[in-house]
Amino acid sequence: MLKLKNVKSCFTPNSIQEAVDILKKSDGKAVIVGGGLDITVFPNPTIEQLIFLNKLGLTYIREDDENIKIGATSTITDVAKAPVMQNYLKGKVKIALTELASELLRNQITMGGSIARHHFYSDILPALYALRAKIMVSGGEFVEEFFIDDFYRNDLKVLMESCIVVGVHLNKYDDSFQFGSKRFVRNATDIALLNMAILAQIEEDIIKDISISVGSRPGPAYRFEQGEAFLRGKKLTKVLAEDFGLFTKSNVDVAKDMHLSREYRQHIAGIYTKEILLDFIGGVG
Numbered sequence: 711m712l713k714l715k716n717v718k719s720c721f722t723p724n725s726i727q728e729a730v731d732i733l734k735k736s737d738g739k740a741v742i743v744g745g746g747l748d749i750t751v752f753p754n755p756t757i758e759q760l761i762f763l764n765k766l767g768l769t770y771i772r773e774d775d776e777n778i779k780i781g782a783t784s785t786i787t788d789v790a791k792a793p794v795m796q797n798y799l800k801g802k803v804k805i806a807l808t809e810l811a812s813e814l815l816r817n818q819i820t821m822g823g824s825i826a827r828h829h830f831y832s833d834i835l836p837a838l839y840a841l842r843a844k845i846m847v848s849g850g851e852f853v854e855e856f857f858i859d860d861f862y863r864n865d866l867k868v869l870m871e872s873c874i875v876v877g878v879h880l881n882k883y884d885d886s887f888q889f890g891s892k893r894f895v896r897n898a899t900d901i902a903l904l905n906m907a908i909l910a911q912i913e914e915d916i917i918k919d920i921s922i923s924v925g926s927r928p929g930p931a932y933r934f935e936q937g938e939a940f941l942r943g944k945k946l947t948k949v950l951a952e953d954f955g956l957f958t959k960s961n962v963d964v965a966k967d968m969h970l971s972r973e974y975r976q977h978i979a980g981i982y983t984k985e986i987l988l989d990f991i992g993g994v995g
């Protein structure tokens with residue numbers, strides 16, 4: 711926090727209402743602190759107040775019959791190590807979480823910070839899109855649930871001036887569902903230059919339901935709906951996986967940046983969708 715030279719006050723509110731009141735009164739000069747990574751790596755000199763959420767009891771991973779409920783201040787490590795994640799979608803979501811960034815960063819990155827910051831290169835957001843996560847947001851008196859696609863249709867800057875992310879809920883899926891994810895990086899601790907996650911419901915080899923998300927493209931993560939429509943209702947075979955790799959390469963919405971050409975991203979995306987589907991074939995039955 712030493713880089714934030716203009717900070718005059720630090721708050722540890724006792725309630726969400728208190729946190730939101732400080733945020734609203736600050737005239738844009740207060741920030742909520744999650745793990746503090748983004749806030750310190752990209753320090754904003756206009757920030758004068760820090761709001762820590764430590765006393766709000768938002769570090770938890772709980773489950774009920776339908777959902778896994780993750781509190782906003784839970785770190786990636788907290789989530790990956792939670793007993794409920796060991797078998798969730800055959801442990802594949804846990805693997806995705808333990809493969810991103812470095813251990814030190816995973817110990818610091820919070821779910822709330824990742825959701826609120828909406829980094830284009832986030833590895834967490836493609837996974838949340840594919841899992842059709844529900845984002846829980848509170849303005850103090852109420853908690854509102856947003857389907858993730860709807861959450862990111864909001865003007866986040868405006869929404870976050872009067873609300874905080876309090877958690878994220880993941881549907882529980884039965885054994886007919888499989889999850890897979892991949893990220894393209896130059897070295898183990900680099901940010902992803904392309905990432906992808908797929909959730910598919912496969913019954914008697916038929917793809918009944920599917921969500922595919924692509925991120926770090928280099929724009930924000932998005933649902934590859936054309937790809938979903940291509941696969942839905944089809945029999946999952948090795949030939950289909952090959953065909954879908956080619957379809958992805960031609961249709962996925964990616965662009966170039968200083969790191970990768972558009973063509974290279976298309977190529978990688980095609981390989982990744984093919985590999986994830988082939989992995990699903992191995993996991994059927």
Ligand SMILES: Cc1cc2nc3c(=O)[nH]c(=O)nc-3n(C[C@H](O)[C@H](O)[C@H](O)COP(=O)(O)OP(=O)(O)OC[C@H]3O[C@@H](n4cnc5c(N)ncnc54)[C@H](O)[C@@H]3O)c2cc1C
Nearest residue numbers: 742744745746747748749811820822823826827832833875
């Ligand atoms: C060196 C480095 C490497 C990284 N590598 C990866 C990677 O490989 N994969 C990946 O997915 N991400 C990576 N990240 C990105 C990281 O996920 C984001 O920086 C994320 O925002 C950090 O989470 P945090 O909890 O530290 O957020 P913070 O820095 O605490 O907050 C980020 C923003 O979100 C706001 N905020 C925080 N919590 C809340 C809340 N509960 N409600 C409302 N607003 C809130 C803050 O006010 C701030 O504007 C990396 C970041 C860095 C600095």
